[in-house]
Amino acid sequence: MISFTEYSKIANNYCICYFGISDEYLLQLKNLKPILEREFPDLVIYIGCKDDKIEFLKECNHVLKISELKIRKNDFAHISELRCNGSTHPIEDFIISAGLTNFGLQPETPEKTTKCVIITKGSHPTKPLEKDKIEKLKRIATSKGMYCECDTDVNNSGLVMGVESVGLWQAASAGVETHLIPTGAGTRLYKLMLPKINILHI
Numbered sequence: 001m002i003s004f005t006e007y008s009k010i011a012n013n014y015c016i017c018y019f020g021i022s023d024e025y026l027l028q029l030k031n032l033k034p035i036l037e038r039e040f041p042d043l044v045i046y047i048g049c050k051d052d053k054i055e056f057l058k059e060c061n062h063v064l065k066i067s068e069l070k071i072r073k074n075d076f077a078h079i080s081e082l083r084c085n086g087s088t089h090p091i092e093d094f095i096i097s098a099g100l101t102n103f104g105l106q107p108e109t110p111e112k113t114t115k116c117v118i119i120t121k122g123s124h125p126t127k128p129l130e131k132d133k134i135e136k137l138k139r140i141a142t143s144k145g146m147y148c149e150c151d152t153d154v155n156n157s158g159l160v161m162g163v164e165s166v167g168l169w170q171a172a173s174a175g176v177e178t179h180l181i182p183t184g185a186g187t188r189l190y191k192l193m194l195p196k197i198n199i200l201h202i
Contacts, residue, residue, distance in 0.1 A: 002074075007077070010074075010075055010076060010077050011077045012042055012043050012044050012077070013043075013044050013046070013075055013076045013077055013078075014040075014043045014044070014045050014046070014076065014077065014078050014080070015045075015046040015047070015048050015064065015069065015076045015078070015079045015080070016029060016045065016046070016047055016048070016080050016082065016094070017047070017048030017049070017066075017069070017079060017080065017081045017082065018047075018048070018049060018081070018082045018090070019048075019049065019050050019066060019081065020082075020083065020084055020123075021123045021124065022084065022122070022123040022124075022126075022164075023053060023056055023123070023166050024122075024123075024164065024165055024166045024168075024169040025082065025090065025091055026047070026049055026053060026056040026057055027056055027166065027169050027170065027173070028091045028169065028189075028193065029047050029057075029091065030047070030056070030057055030060045031105055031173055031193065032091070032095070032100075032103060032193075033045060033047065033060060035100065035102075035103045036098065036100075039098075039100060044062065045062060046062040046063065046064055046076070047060065047062065047063050047064070048063075048064045048065075048066060048069045048079070048081075049063070049064075049065065049066065050065070050066055051065040051066060051067050056166075080094070082094055084124070084125065084185075086124075086125050086185075087125075087185060088185060089184075089185045089186040089188075089189045091186070091189055092186070092188060092189040092192075095189075095192075103192070103193060104192065104193060104194070104195045105173055105193055105194055105195075106195070107173055107174055107175035108175050109175045110174060110175050110176060112158045112177075113156055113157060113158035114145060114146045114147060114158055115146065115147065115149065115156055115157045115158055115159075116141035116144075116146040116147065116148045116149070116157065116158065116159040116160070116161065117148075117149050117150070117151075117152055117153075117154050117157050117159075117160045117161075117162075117167065117171070118134060118137045118138065118141070118148055118149070118150045118151075118160075118161050118162050119150075119151060119154075119160065119161070119162025119163055119165045119167050119168050120134055120150055120151055120162060120163070121151070121163065121165070122163045122164045122165040122168075122183075122184060123164075123165075125184055125185050126163050126164045126165070126183055126184030126185075126186075127163070127183040127184065128163065128183070129162065129163060129181060129183070133181065133202050134150065136202050137161045137162070137179075137181075137202070140161070141159060141161070144159065146158060146159055151167075153167070154167040154168075154170055154171045154176070157171055157176050158176070158177065159176070159177045159178075159179075160172070160176055160177070160178045160179070161178070161179040161180075161181065161200065162179075162180075162181055163180070163181050163183045163184060164180065164183070164184040164186045164190065168180060169190075172190070172194045172196075172197050173194065175196075177198075178194070178196075178197050178198065179197070179198045179199075179200040180197055180198070180199050180200065181200055181201075181202060182199055182201065187199060
């Protein structure tokens with residue numbers, strides 16, 4: 001049993017971990033971290049991830065790779081590992097459990113370009129887009145005078161459309177016009193955290 005003196009040293013250390021395959025969850029945690037720190041100023045909040053996913057949390061303080069966390073696990077009073085259950089979204093579940101009510105992002109709108117990226121696939125449980133829906137999205141983009149790319153880098157995009165994914169989240173959280181095709185479990189989370197996003201039913 002840990003002594004009271006030792007516990008007092010770690011009582012405010014809290015680590016939220018995600019080791020799954022949906023890399024955009026790490027970006028969502030990165031966006032949530034300053035909100036959590038504002039709501040719980042007494043806590044020192046860490047994010048844990050797979051060793052090879054640390055790039056998604058760059059410019060974010062208090063980040064631990066799983067190899068480091070295994071060594072330092074006794075430095076935390078609480079370690080919360082988020083897992084996908086195939087029906088609800090683990091980030092949304094965490095937000096509810098934390099009692100957060102004001103967590104919408106309000107990014108500035110970047111300069112508009114004519115590049116449109118269509119993101120056709122994400123990670124389970126998000127379903128990929130069927131060919132006919134991809135063609136519909138292409139027609140939407142061309143009607144706006146834009147040229148289309150599928151599943152490419154979203155940098156310098158003026159419009160991004162598609163399913164839950166790293167690219168879609170990056171674009172939306174950077175203020176790019178973004179249209180989510182709801183094929184996964186995170187539609188409500190995307191709308192809550194990204195109020196300007198459009199949910200496009202096609």
